Amino acid sequence: MSRSTPLLHLAVALDGAGWHPAAWREPGARPNDLFTAGYWADLAAEAERGLLDFVTIEDSLGQQSSSFTGPDGRTDQVRGRLDAVLTAARIAPLTTHLGLIPAAVVTHTEPFHLSKSVATLDHVSGGRAGVQVRVSGRADEAAHFGRREVPRLPVAALDSPAGRALLEELFGEAADYVEVVRRLWDSWEDDAEIRDVATGRFIDRAKLHYIDFAGRHFSVKGPSITPRPPQGQPLVAALAHRAEPFRLVATSADIGFVTPHDTAQATAIVEEIRTGQDRAGRGGQTVHILADLVVLLDDEPGRAAERRARLDASLDAPYAGDALVFAGTPAELADLLQEFARTGLTGFRLRPATLPYDLERITGGLVPELQRRGAFRQAYQAGTLRGLLGLPRPANRYTAA
Amino acid sequence: MSSTPKQIHLAAHFPGVNNTTVWSDPAAGSQIDFSSFVHLARTAERAKFDFLFLAEGLRLREQRGKIHDLDVVGRPDTFTVLAALAAVTDRLGLAGTINSTFNEPYEVARQFATLDHLSAGRAAWNVVTSWDEFTGENFRRGGYLAREDRYERADQFLTAVKVLLDSWRGDEIAADKESGTFLRDPDAGRFAHRVGQFDIAGSFNVPRSPQGRPVIFQAGDSEQGREFAASAADAIFTRHGTLEAGKAFYADVKGRLARYGRSPEELLILPGVTFVLGDTPADAEERAYEVRRQQVSGPTAITFVERIWNRDLSDRDPDGPLPAEDPLIDADPIVRGRADVRGADRLATAAHWRSVAEEKKLSLRELVIEVTGRQTFVGTPQQVARALDDFVQADASDGFILAPHLTPGGLDEFADTVVPLLQERGVFRTEYEGETLRDHLGLPALARPAGGSREEAVS
Numbered sequence: 001m002s003r004s005t006p007l008l009h010l011a012v013a014l015d016g017a018g019w020h021p022a023a024w025r026e027p028g029a030r031p032n033d034l035f036t037a038g039y040w041a042d043l044a045a046e047a048e049r050g051l052l053d054f055v056t057i058e059d060s061l062g063q064q065s066s067s068f069t070g071p072d073g074r075t076d077q078v079r080g081r082l083d084a085v086l087t088a089a090r091i092a093p094l095t096t097h098l099g100l101i102p103a104a105v106v107t108h109t110e111p112f113h114l115s116k117s118v119a120t121l122d123h124v125s126g127g128r129a130g131v132q133v134r135v136s137g138r139a140d141e142a143a144h145f146g147r148r149e150v151p152r153l154p155v156a157a158l159d160s161p162a163g164r165a166l167l168e169e170l171f172g173e174a175a176d177y178v179e180v181v182r183r184l185w186d187s188w189e190d191d192a193e194i195r196d197v198a199t200g201r202f203i204d205r206a207k208l209h210y211i212d213f214a215g216r217h218f219s220v221k222g223p224s225i226t227p228r229p230p231q232g233q234p235l236v237a238a239l240a241h242r243a244e245p246f247r248l249v250a251t252s253a254d255i256g257f258v259t260p261h262d263t264a265q266a267t268a269i270v271e272e273i274r275t276g277q278d279r280a281g282r283g284g285q286t287v288h289i290l291a292d293l294v295v296l297l298d299d300e301p302g303r304a305a306e307r308r309a310r311l312d313a314s315l316d317a318p319y320a321g322d323a324l325v326f327a328g329t330p331a332e333l334a335d336l337l338q339e340f341a342r343t344g345l346t347g348f349r350l351r352p353a354t355l356p357y358d359l360e361r362i363t364g365g366l367v368p369e370l371q372r373r374g375a376f377r378q379a380y381q382a383g384t385l386r387g388l389l390g391l392p393r394p395a396n397r398y399t400a401a
Numbered sequence: 402m403s404s405t406p407k408q409i410h411l412a413a414h415f416p417g418v419n420n421t422t423v424w425s426d427p428a429a430g431s432q433i434d435f436s437s438f439v440h441l442a443r444t445a446e447r448a449k450f451d452f453l454f455l456a457e458g459l460r461l462r463e464q465r466g467k468i469h470d471l472d473v474v475g476r477p478d479t480f481t482v483l484a485a486l487a488a489v490t491d492r493l494g495l496a497g498t499i500n501s502t503f504n505e506p507y508e509v510a511r512q513f514a515t516l517d518h519l520s521a522g523r524a525a526w527n528v529v530t531s532w533d534e535f536t537g538e539n540f541r542r543g544g545y546l547a548r549e550d551r552y553e554r555a556d557q558f559l560t561a562v563k564v565l566l567d568s569w570r571g572d573e574i575a576a577d578k579e580s581g582t583f584l585r586d587p588d589a590g591r592f593a594h595r596v597g598q599f600d601i602a603g604s605f606n607v608p609r610s611p612q613g614r615p616v617i618f619q620a621g622d623s624e625q626g627r628e629f630a631a632s633a634a635d636a637i638f639t640r641h642g643t644l645e646a647g648k649a650f651y652a653d654v655k656g657r658l659a660r661y662g663r664s665p666e667e668l669l670i671l672p673g674v675t676f677v678l679g680d681t682p683a684d685a686e687e688r689a690y691e692v693r694r695q696q697v698s699g700p701t702a703i704t705f706v707e708r709i710w711n712r713d714l715s716d717r718d719p720d721g722p723l724p725a726e727d728p729l730i731d732a733d734p735i736v737r738g739r740a741d742v743r744g745a746d747r748l749a750t751a752a753h754w755r756s757v758a759e760e761k762k763l764s765l766r767e768l769v770i771e772v773t774g775r776q777t778f779v780g781t782p783q784q785v786a787r788a789l790d791d792f793v794q795a796d797a798s799d800g801f802i803l804a805p806h807l808t809p810g811g812l813d814e815f816a817d818t819v820v821p822l823l824q825e826r827g828v829f830r831t832e833y834e835g836e837t838l839r840d841h842l843g844l845p846a847l848a849r850p851a852g853g854s855r856e857e858a859v860s
Contacts, residue, residue, distance in 0.1 A: 024576065024583060031576035031583065035608055037487065037519045061507065063590060063604040071604045075584040080574075080608045083515035089484035090519040093435070109508060112459070112539045113478070120481035124435040144507040146600040193475070197425045200698040203475075205468040208461070218541035223461060223468075227433050227475040314581060 005374045008337060009288060009347025009389060011099075012047050012362060013257075014040070015058035016078040018354040019294050020319050021066075022311045024078050026354045035082060037090050044091040046356060047098055050363025051377055053388045054099025056132055056237070056257075056349065059084035061105045062141040068155045070140040085117050085131070092125035099385035101130035101237055101255075106177040107170060108136060108145045112220055114177075115184035122229030127384035130235030130255070133178060133248075135170040158242075171244040176215040178236055178252040183211035185233045186396045187223035209398040231386050232393045239292070241322060243272075250276025254391060255288045259323040263343050266291060270344035286391050288346045292323040296353045297330055297361035304328050311353070323351060330365030338375060409793045409828045410800030410842060411820075412452045412496070413445040414673060416808045418462075421675065422473045423695040423806045430809050432473045435485060440809035442486045445493055448816035449830050451841040452494025452525060453486065454638075454802055455479050459503060460536045462738035464704055465713050469738075471701050473808075480512045487520035494838035496525035496618060501554060503531065503540040506561035506599060513615045514566060514607035522611030522837030527618035527638060530555040535737045552625040557597040559633055563614060567850035568592040571609035591853035604853075613847040616838050622650075631657035635844055636669040638802060642777040647672060647797030669799040669842055674777035676803060678814050682780055689779045692806055693770045702766035705773060709750050711735050719766040723758055727751065785815075786822035793828070 017024035017031055024031040033039035040057075047055045064079055065072045084102030092100060100121065104114055114131065122129035136142070142150040150166070157163045192207035211222035237255035240246045249256035250273050258273075260266035270289055277283055296311075298304040304327040312318040319325065326333055337348055350366075352358035370376035382388050415438065416422035423429060431437050442453050457479050462469040479497035486495055495516065499509060509526075517524040530551040531537075546554055573589035575582045593602035619626060619634040622641075630637045631654060641647040647670075655665045677692055679685025697705070699719035707714050711729040728747035758768040778785045792798060805811020823829035835841060 025578040035518045063606045073587045075587050076581045080606050083511050086484040086515045089481045093488040110540055117478040117481045120478040124485035140603050144603045145505050200700040201470045203470050205470045221538035225476050
């Protein structure tokens with residue numbers, strides 16, 4: 001590779017004992033620790049040792065399930081999870097450079113609360129926060145709130161008229177939600193706090209702003225109760241598999257997670273999001289597009305595939321999720337990532353099939369391999385997540401020019 | 402009398418967004434930097450306090466239709482900052498106010514269960530209920546409550562959260578790698594609850610936390626508030642800082658417990674109090690007066706009088722007299738976003754203030770300092786330690802929630818001087834004896850619930 005080898009952005013998606021349903025039974029797995037702070041702190045420390053850009057932490061407002069329409073009653077897989085924003089906050093003081101992007105559901109929750117909780121995560125982490133917004137289209141999750149009816153649709157029905165209408169509604173609401181969250185982050189100007197003893201004023205109230213958002217699903221007055229966070233606006237991310245969420249990424253996000261299974265798909269997805277960005281007038285803004293891959297890594301050729309076969313053997317059918325599953329050596333994965341990167345992807349979010357094993361192979365195997373190739377940082381050189389991702393601190397929309 | 406004196410419980414209140422928090426002092430630090438929260442939490446833990454307490458308000462206060470700019474403004478999200486503090490403390494309880502009007506039980510139950518897991522059993526919840534439309538403008542649940550319905554809402558909300566938390570018994574996770582059994586019980590987390598405003602059912606997704614549920618606080622003084630506390634709370638956050646009022650309140654509330662099958666130790670009474678320390682009694686008095694002057698600037702004095710008179714008095718001179726005209730009783734309140742003096746009480750308060758001002762020849766600002774500013778405990782460390790001890794031994798409270806007037810160092814001196822004296826008196830712990838906040842507070846462990854069920858609770 002030449003001097004123009006682009007630096008890749010590399011993140012890890014944390015979920016339970018790993019992304020393979022049988023991960024919790026592996027010899028190094030810690031299924032009894034999943035609900036302790038120490039487990040998450042150890043994973044974050046490992047990710048930080050590997051100089052990764054950030055970790056994401058999965059979340060949902062319902063039980064994990066192999067079925068899209070409700071709980072599956074299974075007892076042979078990990079069930080139960082902690083609130084992701086709070087888990088991120090718990091590990092923030094224990095890390096210094098790693099970005100923290102918890103998932104949060106935007107369908108049943110309050111944008112006012114999420115705005116201040118992510119702003120607070122940014123305050124307690126010194127500017128390393130983001131949030132991965134998720135919609136919930138599940139009827140069983142709606143019943144946990146008892147406030148709206150959601151049709152009980154299987155995944156296959158998403159392209160029916162009813163399915164499309166539901167997606168339009170959910171992702172339209174998500175876009176409004178992100179707009180409110182961002183306005184609230186801007187609702188305090190950076191220099192609103194004046195502590196002017198002469199006049200007795202703590203703040204200059206001309207620098208606090210009502211956001212006056214009125215939409216179909218909510219109206220929010222503002223301003224936030226929480227001062228503008230260190231990054232100005234923490235980062236907004238979203239996972240996207242199809243047109244509606246691609247549009248959400250294009251119009252509203254700083255980071256999109258996508259799931260191409262080959263380079264042709266990757267090219268098409270990048271094109272669709274970039275076009276959407278231009279159409280939304282965000283052509284000049286940096287929006288990272290990271291491909292998600294489930295990874296099993298071993299140094300010895302063939303070992304990872306064997307491990308995959310062993311893990312799959314305890315399931316009814318081999319594990320296949322939304323994202324491509326890779327089993328191989330760190331060097332083979334580095335080859336694949338560099339090939340994918342030529343499609344315009346700016347990085348990758350790796351989903352370790354098992355924890356902590358595959359995370360340790362990422363930090364201890366893949367990262368050094370990419371560093372040898374000049375494709376990954378040798379040290380952290382920025383104090384904020386925006387800094388790591390090459391994103392500027394945004395100007396405040398309410399600050400008079 | 403037993404040989405062991407009654408033990409005092411102590412908590413630290415992070416300085417709030419009102420005029421008692423002095424920001425004009427050179428020693429005043431940030432109200433939002435995480436380092437301020439770390440400083441106060443570590444001071445409280447070093448002093449072996451029971452817990453740290455954070456208040457919450459979900460809309461910035463307004464006066465005369467504008468955002469109130471004279472007091473500290475800006476707070477973090479309660480849950481998020483408490484979760485972060487769990488990383489920098491080991492034993493200190495982590496208590497926060499969370500509103501039951503602008504949240505949903507499923508979410509709040511998840512957040513408290515998570516905080517309790519992540520702190521290994523140190524979470525506490527001060528349940529409050531807003532009734533105002535003003536705060537509702539920030540929420541999709543914009544609907545607000547009639548003032549008299551707020552305890553019913555709080556009660557139903559708390560019950561719903563308890564149903565969710567009790568949907569896991571605590572022994573469901575087998576995590577047996579050999580047999581492949583992660584959950585012993587496929588119904589773990591199942592719930593159905595249809596009561597009053599709530600109609601929810603499904604599967605709760607956080608396993609039972611170390612304390613089972615957060616320690617429950619109730620703040621408020623009304624008849625309904627006292628009854629709610631007696632039936633459902635583990636501790637009351639009161640305002641009764643004087644000995645006589647404290648004893649009456651204590652006897653009243655503790656006397657209500659038997660009706661709910663509870664014993665007096667199952668509900669702690671903890672007044673929120675302030676303090677000023679000095680090297681001599683005179684020094685303490687002098688410092689206390691200086692703090693009160695910092696707390697009540699000229700513009701702040703005007704806003705206090707406006708709240709009673711319910712008029713725009715921004716053109717008045719704080720060094721001049723109280724207004725000659727009477728308060729407006731029927732107009733909309735001039736203040737929004739805080740508990741407020743209402744209706745006819747305004748006339749009585751105004752009459753009282755006038756008589757005090759006349760008798761002592763006080764200007765408007767001096768009058769406000771006189772009637773609002775007095776700290777609860779003022780004296781040398783020895784005097785304050787004795788007064789705190791006497792207060793508790795007289796059954797006026799079970800301890801105190803101390804609100805320093807400075808962020809973040811306002812508790813340092815108390816921790817260094819008063820706490821050792823309380824320990825010498827044998828009325829305050831020298832080391833934490835238990836792991837959880839329930840342990841610190843001497844609350845009995847909760848019985849194991851029945852766990853997940855498909856049966857509905859209906860009433």
